[in-house]
Amino acid sequence: MSLIGHLRELRNRIGIALFFVLIGTAVAFWWYEQGLGQFIRAPYCGLASDTRGLPSQPDGDCDLLVIDVLGGALIRLKISFIVGVVLSSPFWLYQVWAFLTPGLKKSEKRYGVAFVAASSSLFALGAALAYIALSKGLELLIGLAGDGVTVALTAQEYIGFVISLLVAFGVSFELPLIAMVLNLIGVLSYETLSKSRRWIYFLTIVFAAFITPTQDPFTMLLMAAPMCVLFEIAIQIARFVDKRRAKREAAEGLAGLDDDEASPSIDAASPLDTTPSSLDEPAHLQR
Template identity: 70%
Template sequence: MTLIAHLTELRNRIAKALLALLLATAVAFWWYEHGLGDFIRAPYCGLPPDLRYGGTADGGCGLLITDVFGGVFIRLKVSFLAGAVLSAPVWLYQLWAFITPGLKRNEKRYGVAFAAVSTTLFALGAVLAYVSLSAGLELLLGLAGEGTVIALTAPDYIGFMLSLLVAFGVSFEVPLVAVALNLVGVLSYEALRAARRWIFFLTVVFAAFVTPTQDPFTMILMACPMIVLFELAIQLARFVDRRRARRDAAEHFHELDDDAASPLDAAPSELDVAPTAYGDRERADDVPRLGSGGR
């Protein structure tokens, strides 16, 4: 394909992705009043009545809007993010269909595997963040003590919730980077095993800085699954390195540098001479040659 053809294909695929995003955002905008808004407010509404604005024993709760366009912007923001999630299969397919003609077969296989695993890990992290959000809010808001009125605004609560979901989702994908570096031969199992304690320590430090709540409960809740995932990554690197060592040993060239020539035997091999009609084997020296009287 020419450059113009590539640009035309890119334009068409971007247009299809934007159209799918627009339709999914419209669906999410309608869905906001039919369950999506309740789903977002559920962790906040699950707090004790004294920790939420307008809280009652029957479960009533509400988020403050302090300006005229606040409600519109919040609904559009939530609808756009929900639409991006709903239309993810379409725009991810458009992206994959654009880049896949330039990939080899093994690169396609690795690309599909990493996309599936990374999406699953991000979803698991987001689900864990959503489940723990109510407990984290109760811990943080409860530190205000008596004599205070807690009234969260809708932008603050939704921004905090989205940042927590993204932080957990991204943190769950960090161990996948170690697996990718091991597969391409940059990071070995021995290096990971030797740095295991430092990896676990830096994981706890990472969780302390990344969590928006900055409380020990959320930090431990993020760090513990990350440590488990890093240990799985280390064991996977062990398996990959062992299989790579067995393959190199079978090829007999694993001790050579990349730019060194392979030790091939350049000496000529012996000729297999067919038996004559008399049952003897002719030698190569006895074969008549042209120019020496033979035919």
């Protein structure tokens, strides 16, 4: 396939992916009034009514404050786009996959599918835990304002806070998967991971303390504890992978060899000939 052909294929795949994102955004825009908006506001509406600036509605729902004319429309469009990207992810991810697969081997395709499935699941798990921690984090942070203070959150501030928390949890849960991938390609060994276990757990807690937007201990521990468990699972998988790799190298006679060391001959009766071959003398030097 020529370069122009690749570019034309990429253009078509991007166009199809954007079309599915547009459809997902339209569905989310319609869904906003059917319960999506209430689902997003639920952690804030679950707080005590005396801590919120606006009173609750008769059905128990609550409102967020919008201080400009276009604020409400922009917030709805922003939420619809983000949810639309998530809803249409199977379709636009397939377009990415269809563009890349012609250049991959069968084993690489298998690993690629496993990586996409695992990364998507971990991101969803992190986002779900972030949503669970959201109400507790808001309660703690708003409660620190003390008595006599009413916190009226604007829609822009609240939605930005929710999105940053969901993304922070989702991305942080990808780190153990990256460590496992580095082990699979031979960059990071089980021995290195095992020796660094204490540092990994310590740095995970420090990372959770800095990355959580709420900065409260409950949310930090809710992020750090599953990450430590996932890192331990990655370490144990690395242990299994390194054992299989060692057995395979021993069977092929490659065990104990450095990366820059020549491998022994498979057939001992015909060792490798290391004698340099003769070069033809250039014509202008021949006599």
